[in-house]
Amino acid sequence: MYSLILSLMVVVCVLLIIVVAMQPSKTNAANLTGGAEQLFGKQKARGFEAFLIRVTVVLGTIFMLLAFALAYISSK
Template sequence: MYDILLTLMLILSVFIIIVIAMQPTKTQSASNAFLGGASQLFGKQKARGFEAVLIKTTVVCLILFFILALVMTRLF
């Protein structure tokens, strides 16, 4: 049982790393970091399409990882 849960946790952690690495950046260039990104101040939009799917997948995977970690600490 421990080996199965540990394997699931390892697979889930690799998947989380991949999903987070695939997410697009929020700034277009390094100058926006110094200027504060004033061009996007009033243009905040909800994520749509692929970006929304990545955000939801990340949240679900992180919740599953946290629950799996708690289960493993309680069982073993």
């Protein structure tokens, strides 16, 4: 049981790294207008970006649950 949860955790970790790396950057390095992007920029993620945010939240939740399960099993 321990090795099954551990292997699931490795898979979730790899997927989480890939999904986080695919997300677009929130900052613009060539921004010369100051804080105008924060005021007039897009307010809500849409499309593929929103999908990546949802997948990141789900994978993060699964990661935490698997971490708690591994800690519980290893303490027995």
